[in-house]
Amino acid sequence: MSQIDEIIQEFCPDGVEFKKLGDIAQLVRGNGMPKSDLVLAEGVGAIHYGQIYTRYGVWANTTISFVTPTTAIKLAKVEPGDLIVTNTSENVEDVGKAVAWLGEQSIVTGGHATVIKHNQDPKFLSYWFRSESFFTQKKALASGTKVIDVSAKQLADVHIPIPPLQVQREIVGVLDTLADLKTELTRALEAEIEGRQRRYKYYRDSLVGFEGDESISRVPMGQIGEFIRGRRFTKNDFVDLGIPSIHYGEIYTYYGTATDSTISHVRKDLAPQLRYAQPGDVVIAAVGETVEDVGKAVAWLGDEKVAIHDDCFLYRSHLNPKFVSYYLQSGPFNAQKGKHVSRAKVKRLSSDGLAKILIPVPSEAEQERVVALLDKVTELVDELLEVLPAEITARREQFDHYLNKLLTFKELAA
Structure with a gap:
């Protein structure tokens, strides 16, 4: 230092003199170039605005995407030393992120991005676009709620130090x-x-x-226990105080191997129509977005019964519930589980499929x-x-x- x-x-x-960005640089708005224009094979190098905050750092000398020469003709040109700044994002942190192009050839960019042409050190400017000073200014300029935007015209008014x-x-x-x-x-x-x-x-x-x-027997889970499906309730039924409940999504996002308390409760007036896991039961997620998530489990070790969602099964057996829950995380279980998971958009496991899976006893x-x-x-x-x-x-x-x-x-x- x-x-x-x-x-x-x-x-x-x-x-150090501070100047408006628009006074020391030319800002060129990008246009067009939806993701469908991008190809991974050879062509003209291209940087999509969304890649700036997901795939690139402060600078780049190669691109991960390309467009055809015909498509490139109508797009904003980026020369070596130029910056590309994203004008749109889902949050304030990502909007306004920049990447300095340091490759040997010209490339292109599209809509929701601005090309900054200047005579400064490109990496200095790109680092500055990650500074607290710039963040404070862009936060005041940003508009929108679901989609955050800082336009090229607004960027031109940002004050930047020029040592x-x-x-x-x-x-x-x-x-x-x-x-x-x-x-x-x-x-x-x-x-x-x-x-x-x-x-x-x-x-x-x-x-x-x-x-x-070989001294440990391996038995189908259905032979030494029973699977019981839960009953329907929705997130609209959740209340701060009520019947302890386990929703299938909570099993692979919140709970670990075992728990003695729940993070959610449902309305007490639903009590007669619910189905409950008892202490010592294992609650299994029967639905998930991935094969890895479906079949995950949590051993219920609380002092009272707990309502379970209809996309869950409770498994009741004489086995140690935590032993079962640990096994349902393991490679040997997952290797068998894969054969019984339905491979639609939403992955599902049936009680019949689970019942066929062998477990050491x-x-x-x-x-x-x-x-x-x-x-x-x-x-x-x-x-x-x-x-x-x-x-x-x-x-x-x-x-x-x-x-x-x-x-x-x-x-x-x-």
């Missing part, structure tokens, strides 16, 4: 180094998370699957031993998986802090 301070002191000791090019390049050099460090650390932490999850799944599957242990003492081990390991893994994402967030916040510090200047007096 001291080197940057020295350069600023040398080149702009009295402050000398040498200062811009020095700042870019520091931010590039910090960005590389952030990316490297983030990848390492994400790899650590993935590795720990993979090892946990292997350990869990080995424990509940009893792979290679060790002794009661062995089930308790497996559950105790997995409870301890799960707790340790969950603690680590809370720490590591927090570390990733901290690294990103640290980078944002330095970005804002480097891009904040004393304004030159008029």
Whole structure:
């Protein structure tokens, strides 16, 4: 930071001139180019406005999409060094995001994007479009509710600091180094998370699957227990105080292996028409948007009965409910489940399909031993998986802090 301070002191000791973006750049509005125009094969490089905040970073020298030469003729041209800024998004954070084009050839962009042609350092400008200073200004300019918009005309009025090019390049050099460090650390932490999850799944599957242990019998679930479908209620029936309930969607979005309390309740006047899981039952999601979600389960360990949705089954057996719930997360169960899931837009599992799935049936003492081990390991893994994402967030916040510090200047007096 001291080197940057020295350069600023040398080149702009009295402050930095702030100018309207429209006074230092030409803003060209894009047009056309729906996603149907994009191809992944060769052609003219193209950046769609939605890709700016989902696929690109501060700069790019290659594109992930192309358009045909015929289509490119009618689109806004982007020359090397230009910026592309998105004018539309679903939130204030993404609207106004920029990518500096540093490729060797001209490319194109379409509607809901603005091309900024300028004589500044392109990466300096692109970093600035991620700064708190710009965010404050665009937030005041943004309009819309469901779709947020900041027009090219509005962008032209944004005030931006314009330090000398040498200062811009020095700042870019520091931010590039910090960005590389952030990316490297983030990848390492994400790899650590993935590795720990993979090892946990292997350990869990080995424990509940009893792979290679021929002394453990494997029995169709329908032979040692019964599946009972829940009864219909809707989200409109939810109340703050009422009958404890489990909705199928909550099983794969909120609950873990087991729970003794619910996050939702339904109206008490529905009591006669509902169907209930008893303590010790396992509640299974019979419907999901993916094959992975359908068949997920939670062991109900509360002190009272709980109403279950009609897209759930309760499984009642003499097995340890947490052992069953852990097994229903495992690879051996998922390998069998896939054969019985209907592959429509909404994935479904029937009670007949579930009843055919084989489950290991060790002794009661062995089930308790497996559950105790997995409870301890799960707790340790969950603690680590809370720490590591927090570390990733901290690294990103640290980078944002330095970005804002480097891009904040004393304004030159008029």
